[in-house]
Amino acid sequence: MKHRTATALLTVVIAAAGLTACGSDKEADSKPTKSHELSASPAPRKDMPEDSSKSHADAEAKAGIPPKPDAATQAQYVRALNAISSAIVNGKEDRAVSRGRDTCGTIHSFPKDHAKQVSITAQRFSGATQVTTTQASQILTAVRTHLCPKN
Incomplete structure (x- = not known):
């Protein structure tokens, strides 16, 4: 009997250690997402090799994700978003560009599914204020025009 108890206890300790080693981000765990739909593009690290x-x-x-736009293109894109609603950019141009x-990646992934593009765009651009379906459609137009016209 003692052997089974010790084995069970050891199993629990090993499992707990394994889970602890994996780590957890409570915020990330609370909002499940599909990486291909809502992923953010991390900036290249300066300590990483050129390759x-x-x-x-x-x-x-x-x-389907284009390179960062030049300053003039970024300014036109930000103006287009601000024309839809100033709450979209809200002074955070780099985030709006990202x-x-x-x-653009969503457009590339779902080229014939406009409804899905609109839905994902609404989720991606909603923050303190919710983006409506109409606004999401307008954002898609701005994105296509300024950031990924080839899509």
Whole structure:
């Protein structure tokens, strides 16, 4: 009997250690997402070799995510979003551009499913204020026009 109890206790300890080693991000765990739908593109790290940055850019390109726009294109894109609602950009242009580039990936992934593109865009751009379906459709137009016209 003692042997089974010890074995069971050891199993629990090993399982707990394994779970602890995996780590957990409570915020990430509370909002399950599909990585291909709502993923953010991390910026290339400066401590990574050049080849790694290139492979990251290649992976983004294969997923339909364009490179960061030049200053003039970014300004036009931000103006288009602000014309829809000033709450979309809310002074965070880099975040709006990142979300727009990711939206290009969504357009690439679901080229014939406009409803899905609108739904994912609404989720991606909603924050303190919710983006309506109409606004999400307008955001898609701005993204296509300024960030990924080839999609």
